[in-house]
Amino acid sequence: MSLDYQVPLRDMRFVIDEWIDAPAWWRSVPAWEDVDGAMAQQVLEEAARFVTERIAPLNSVGDLEGCRFEGGEVAMPAGFREAYADFVAAGWPTLALDTVAGGQGLPQLLEVALQEMLAAANHAWLMSPGLTHGATACLMAHGSAALKRDWLPKIASGEWLTTMCLTEPQAGSDLALLRARATPDAVHEAWRIDGSKIFITGGDHDLTANVVHLVLARLPDAPPGTKGLSLFVVPKWTLGANGEHVRNGVHCEGIEKKMGLKASPTCSMRFEQALGWLVGEPHRGLASMFVMMNAARLQVAMQGVGHAQLAWQRAHAYAHERTQMRAVSAPAHHEGEPGRAAPIAFHPAMRRILLDLRASVEGERAIGYWIGYWLDVAARHPDAQERQAAGQLASLLTPVAKAFFTANGFAAASSALQVFGGYGYIHEYGMEQTVRDCRVAMLYEGTNEIQAIDLLVRKVLGDSGGALRALLAHVTAEAARCTAAGDPALTGAGARLAALVADVQRITGEIAQGSADDRELPYRVADDYLALVGWLLLAFAWARTLRIALNAPADDPFYAEKRTTACYFFAYPLAAFDHRLQLIEVGCRVPLPHV
Structure with a gap:
């Protein structure tokens, strides 16, 4: 093993x-x-x-x-x-x-x-x-010519590493509360940054000779709220008049003692009259920073997939080697003495976990890569309208992937640890570290609850469902291809997928209608709505996978496993879609009490 x-x-x-x-x-x-x-x-x-x-x-x-x-x-x-x-x-x-x-x-x-x-x-x-x-x-989108000349080459190549400095002790997800200040420095044609930031990944380290911080702060004339935030490049080391490296007023005051990711420094930072250079327009820093944040959110989504893959891989290997108890049934190809202890992979409880893990990670990989594909279309398609439509679709899918994949990644790690039993709880087998390390992905780059609000309030209701209709058109087209194929399993998957689309359309309309009289409604059901869309996407992934696998050689074990897992997904895990739908229907009728 x-x-x-x-x-x-x-x-x-x-x-x-x-x-x-x-x-x-x-x-x-x-x-x-x-x-x-x-x-x-x-x-x-x-x-x-x-x-x-x-x-x-x-x-x-x-x-x-x-x-x-x-x-x-x-x-x-x-x-x-x-x-x-x-x-x-x-x-x-x-x-x-x-x-x-x-x-x-x-x-x-x-x-x-x-x-x-x-x-x-x-x-x-x-x-x-x-x-x-x-x-x-x-920096490519919003940096000045000087920033692109002086800083971009070494950042882009990886010679210098960067941070994203948003959070302050009093301001987590609510960036309107940020207090860091920037005052003009006419001598250097720059700004002086003062303030404190917390939870800064890689705020200091010895991987590179310089660390370049991208910092949100307020100019002296800044309006209140997020509309008053500006973005600055603030390096640990600046260049002096003669090209020498000069220590900037950037100080790491300590690293957090965390639950996981212990080999990654999460720093408390203090900026004290630190030289910084404006990125983009004054008071438009959040718009500039969103370019960085959106890229990070898809990366975080793939962290969820990566953890789920590692969890599935280790659990699968362990379950086929570890023998415990007699199996109620065993595969036809299994050879062994009657009554002998069987690999735990033969036991139904463990098979359920292993199949759930595989269905989750392989379906999410398809959707995550699909988002990457749409980013490429948005950047490279020759038609401007096609680029815009692809960008809109990628923007809709990103919060779903970030929240849904990371929640499933943590659940996968916990389930895989269960396969290991007591051995999963000790360090040598790697599972307890995976559980600790993956948990934070549900928190940073906008908590999963923030992602759900972004999806439903801003990207579904906010544009009257335009991006959602584009997504559902792709899913509907796949459902039609499946139902027309003639294979009973594929026809059933296509019919189920079409029914899911109808459910999403119906419940989205009910939320939009109910929100007119109940302003809290979309916020109340946002988490369940994001999960609903997540399960729809997995169904889309597995329907297309089944269609491809049924047209592949029947004796190829790779495609045989795809067919088996797809049929399992539609029979078992997809019931979670119905559960989330029921919770949304309750949320549309019953307000939450205050606690």
Whole structure:
């Protein structure tokens, strides 16, 4: 039995090549004429080799060693700095970066797959370089010519790492309460930043020679609320008049003692007359920062998939080796003495857990990569209307993926620990660390409850359901293809999928109508609504998977497992859709009491 992380390359290729058929679209993009399935496979295989050889071995030892805070500086666990240097030297930070900014210009879809690998292999290690992509996109979209000249190249390449400094002690999700201040510095043609920030991932470390902070603060004439926030580049080290490095007024005051991700420093930061440079327009900092935040939210979604993959993989390996008790039934191919203790994978309770894990992670991988595909369409399609529609769809799907995938990732880790029994509760088997590490993904980059409000209030009701109708059109088209196929299992899946679409349309209309007289209604049902859409997406993923698998060779075990898991999904886990629908219907009728 091996508990080492194994990258699911076969399933990744299935999603990219067959479920999405991405290479066919890549050929229509002039910049990607040479990007085909073979090249994608080569990229994924090389990424898998790097991740399994250089990143995964540091996961457990980094958790045990943790980060050290000494003399106002943070030291990372042994091996982290060297692995990061190799990561940069191999060019992985620039994989999907536009060639204009010095990147390789490959599809975002491949970046999404890389992020899943890194999260599964070593979530804590990923945390420090995790914001590079978003920070680069933010500066490319809103940075001045000087910022792009002086800061962007080293950030984009990974030579310098970045942070996202939003949260303050009195202001978590409510950014309107931020107090950090920026005052003009005419001598340096810059600003002086003062204030404190907390929960700053990678606020200080020894991975790179410089740490560049993207900080939200208020100008002296700022209006109140979020409309008064401006964004600044504030480096740990600035350049002096003669090119020398000068220590800026940026101070790490300590690192948090956390439940998990102990090898990732979460810092309390103090900015004291720190030199900073404005990004974008004054008082428009939140709009600039959203470029970075949206990129981070899809990455966090893939952290949920990565944790679920690792949980499923380890639980599956352990369950087929661990023997306990006699099995009520066993597979026909199983050979053994009657009455002998059987692998726990033969017991119904364990089979349910393992099938749930597989159905969850493989369905989510398809949807997560599908979002990456729509980001590519939004960036590269020659038609402006198509770009806008793709961007709108990706924007709708991102909060669903962030919240639904991370909640399922934590549930998957907990269920996998249950498969291990008592062994799952000790460090050597890796499951207790996975449970600890994945829990925070439901909290950061906007709590899952915030994502649910964003989905229902802003992106469904806020645009009168336009993006939702576009999504449901894709799902409806898949349902029609399934019902027309003739296979009984596929026809049933298509009919069920069409019924789910009708339910979502109906309940969305009821929420919109009821909200006119009950302003709290959408906020009351938002969590259940997001989960409802999440289960719809999984049904969409498995219906399409079943259709593809039924047209594949019957004797190929990969497709046989796909058919089995798809049928299981529609019979068992999808009942959660009905449960969420019932909760929304109750929420439409019954207000919540105050406590």
